[in-house]
Amino acid sequence: MKVSYFPGCTLKTKATDLNEYTFKTAEALGVTLEEIENWQCCGGVFTMAKDEVATKLSSVRALKEAFAKEQPLMTVCSACHNVIKQTNHAMQTDKEFAAKVNRYMADTPYEGEAQVYHYLELLRDVVGFDAVKEKVSDVLKGKKIAAYYGCLLLRPGKVMQMDDPENPTIMEDFIRAIGATPVVYAKRNECCGGYIAMESPSLAKKNSQGVVENAKAQGAEMIITACPLCKYNLIKNGADIPVVYFTELLAIALGIKEDTHE
């Protein structure tokens, strides 16, 4: 199947590996990603104020293009996913906001019709974790892996509709699907500090170290994430177990990439 794809700013620069293995693993699982033409940066965080219109236009344009091609829109960066899904929800539920946005759209109005998937959701709901399981080798068997959801994948739960925001299973189910063993820990859906790393590195350090220590205390040998900023904060603040994108592990399990981790 063909799916519209929104890579986002960081996947074209500091996280090119996240982009590369998203493409390659999707292809191996029968999904062809078609990058949105002339996509613009989502802005990184969703502006919650109802009177913020301009900051949401890039998301709406991407959604509109996917809808016009009759394709779902897929993202893999947690931040893009959060911004685009929340924007789509606002277009569906806030008529006054949608009317303001549509004044910037040249042709037909958009009302939130496109389906938005995070790659993890696509793997679960479209490809199916069972189908993933059939295609992977046992190279990751016995590996204890902690899923780090962070803040942006799941919240706000009623808008993101990805999983239970306080007791999620999607990443643990993914870990099982690729043949490894999930490690559940309390701080898996707590914030790493995000962009505060620029202004208050000490706050990012406290939050990030808390996550890593908690995962290790539960026996984790590795942490997986979908977010470039989570990965940066965890590594920058001294994680002494590997912190990798979930797509890299999927690539290893599918035999697309060699396992270079211990």
Added chain:
Amino acid sequence: MNKKYLQEDLLRMSGVNPKKCMRCGKCSATCPAYDEMEYHPHQFVSMVDEGDIEPLLSSESLYRCLSCFACIERCPRGVEPAKLVEAVRLVAIRKQGENHMTANDVPALWEEDLPQQAIVSAFRKYSK
């Protein structure tokens, strides 16, 4: 700005009804930036409700919110305090010359491995 108008504007922008708050403090208890805040999420709710907005407008607390949506998710009354924090922040930074961060500040804060995501997020929250 007229105090009553400012309060009404904040409520309209955020969509928050502070009267729903039962002051349980769960928003502040779950806030990952609590220790670095002068005013905490529950105080944003009560102070806006009371019209005591000026101290919030000039507080660094506006720039400590991580936009992690924890208080929004966990409020048992659905008050969604972060939306109010953001509305106050926007009133502050929308004033000409009041950006909390400008492009000139970035080189000093920049670090080799820092993902672009951090910079664009900070700009969206700190600048207009």
